[in-house]
Amino acid sequence: MARIQNQQNTVWVRNGNAYSPIETIEIVGRLGTFKAGIFPAKTFLSAVSAGCLASFAAGATLIASNLPWMSENTPGLVHVTSSILFPCALVMIFMSGADLFTGSTMLTGVACLQGRIPWHKMLLHWFICFWGNLAGSLFVMAIIFGYGGLFTDPAQVKLIQNFVYAKQVVPEWHQIFIRAIGCNWMVCLAAYLGLSGRDLMSRAMGMWWPVFCFAILGLDHVVVNMFYIPFGIWHGTPGVTVGLYIWKGIIPALIGNTIGGGGFCGAYYYFMYLHNQDPVPIDGIYFPGDLAKLEEGGALPQYESDDCVAITQKEQKK
Template structure:
């Protein structure tokens, strides 16, 4: 299993960022849509497999099991070459620092990949809601226990009240962007598929198990919860608890998606990108 040195990883990351910025807009959007859907696949899986775990094994084990399966989405993205905004927050600046690329090109990549991610995440949220969370019964469309878990997740992640709540979401998102980009770097570190998968898995698992905020994950799971919520029975709403009252599209955008997106960008740009480039720039250019 071959291994790249830290400065070689950064150099390869910079080359990857420069290549991504050279892609036409439609291609970035297409790859971004694929990445949003792939993240949704891993995110939906973590909700399904963790349903009921907290009752029997405790909240910590629930979070750990969610973390075990979530990396599926990031593995699919790295190995298939899809375009994830969170990773571009680090790779595009690497290219700008190393090759003096235009920052206008960096912003273009960020905007297009983010838009594609949101479209792909929302599209997969609709598939999960209509195909997994809601079922046809004798009394019409009914929500199952997976829907209760999804709505619970969505309600919890919309419950960041006031300025300090939003600050908490922002700080969690910085940590998420940092960890996820370390996963991307470890994926670059190895040359074989097994090495890439192992490298990606540990930081991505830690990100979810710790409860950090990843905007593209939330862009799939919270809308899925919002779409499933109207079909919940009174007893199912009671299972979600009082936080169900916080679930709304406006809370999704203002209390989660916006601060989480900015935090992910800061985590990738500053903590995974700028710090590493400053630390190893002499080795890169020697």
């Protein structure tokens, strides 16, 4: 581990292809601060986009699950195939800059813990993202998939009904709540690992595998359920109603996702790397508020990183 002392005549030189864990959680906080400051109407439209993209990916996994020969002979392989496909949802959302409620629990949560945004601004961002995600999910479900007639084959309808019944009716309320904690723990870990990358492929690969884990385990994601459960209601799944969906599909998943993303991921990494620590520069640049504090205090603090080295200006000229 190299000790970096960013004082006079010293510059930052990166020696690696990814940000370190401490830098990554600092990036999370900066991104959360930025997103919380966006005009609410733009945030809502961004959240609608995220709901749409998540629904497209969810629909694609249903298609991948409807492989008759493989379903009869290798059902496990069908499950793996559909699960390994689903992470494209987070990649599309993340790379396009759309706002997902589950990701916001970590991003704005860390920014709030850092004192960069007030708690009511964090809650407002969550509120807008939730309803925007719901609007986008229902739009794709009803207009693109429903009226578009993408799932009209009896075998496809039966697949949807069985899937939604097993996801919404069979488990108890507390089971969905617990699964939702694990789900957004993995989703926010995927976002965290994605932010540690410095190029497109690194970010995509960092996001892919945690999302694959939650998908293959069948954990509950409140935004993805905004597509699956209403689509099951659309196709007349026995025992599934709007009231049941709100009680067992939205409420426990919403609370569980908030705890999993904001607590088990966001708060954990904040406590491990940023709590009571010196300000962290990203590529040698401090957050404006941190820079003002440093200028008041004089010399810049020491900073440790696994993949950075420091050289003096004299060495740089050589």
